[in-house]
Amino acid sequence: MQSLIVIARAVVCAAFVILSAHARAVPLDEATRKAELMAAWQAASQAGTDGPSDIVLIDQGTLKLPADYFYVPKNEGLRVLRALGNVVNDATFVGLVVGRRQNDDWMVVIKHIKEGYIKDDDAKSWNADDLLSNLRAGAEEANKDRAARGFPEMAVVGWVEPPAYDATTHRLVWSLLAKEKGQPDAAPKNVNYNTYALGRDGYFSLNLLSGSERIAGDKAVAHELLSDLSYNAGKRYEDFSAGTDRIAEYGLLALVGGVAAKKLGLLALAGAFVLKFAKIIIFAVVGAGAAVMNFLRRKPRGDNAGGPA
DSSP, rough: OHHHHHHHHHHHHHHOOOOOOOOOSSSOHHHHHHHHHOOOOOOHHHOOOOSSSSEEETTEEEEEETEEEEOOOOOHHHHHHHHHHOOTTTEEEEEEEESSSTTTOOEEEEEEEOOOOOOOOGTTTOOHHHHHHHHHEEEEEEEEHEEEEEEOOOEEEEEEEEEEEEEETEEEEEEEEEEESSSSSSOEEEEEEEEEESSSSEEEEEEEETTTTTTTHHHHHHHHHHHHEEEOSSBBGGGGOOTTTOOOSSOOGGGGGTOHHHHHHHHHHOOOOTTTSSSSEOOOOOOOOOOHHHHHTTTTTTTOOOOOO
């Protein structure tokens, strides 16, 4: 039951995910949503693995899960995310990690994108200010669609952490802070802290979901998990064979924003995200957990979901 409580709390506090998504055609009533959330958490609690433990990540690598962390495998993780309203890409989703400590209000979504070897040459010449300008332009372009469909427009505030690439370990980290237009700059905001581990066939994405008021401490979780992930022999970045291996159609720069920059011009950051009883989020670096939290606060005191008080 403790694992169930931890998972419920982490998922509610991090109820936004950068995943390819579209709105479901038929809205579910509140009672049905609530029942499915509880069932999904229960299944995740029973199927998950406590740290410390070695977690096999498909055919690509291993995650040395630290103590006080809890891993939810693919099928149960998919159910949790879908219970929150997400339409998840089954082909890339691997699993979830949540914290078991009392104050852990984060979740990490693990994906593997098998699109080929990512060339990292552009990391030598990119400029964080230019990237930020491109992302702001992308937000404005996405706002045309949001406004046409009656959703709030988004604005990029700035970097939580500008893009940093380690050419030795082939790890990339970046995070952007964004908000709804008109929202006070000082108001708490949801944060996606993006980390990537490049390999021979593609890359792992470990996306930490947290809040602006907690990210200074929580980002250590993302760095810890990133360092605890290792590729299998033959799947490492340095195992690439130019004569036989597929090369991705885009380079490292495209991962700053989560899409192929060549194709999308860094305008659409990662598709759409949906919470059925909240609002649709088009701009990928912003989530909407407040409506979920308010919904769960209406639960009777005897409910065991374990969300924040």
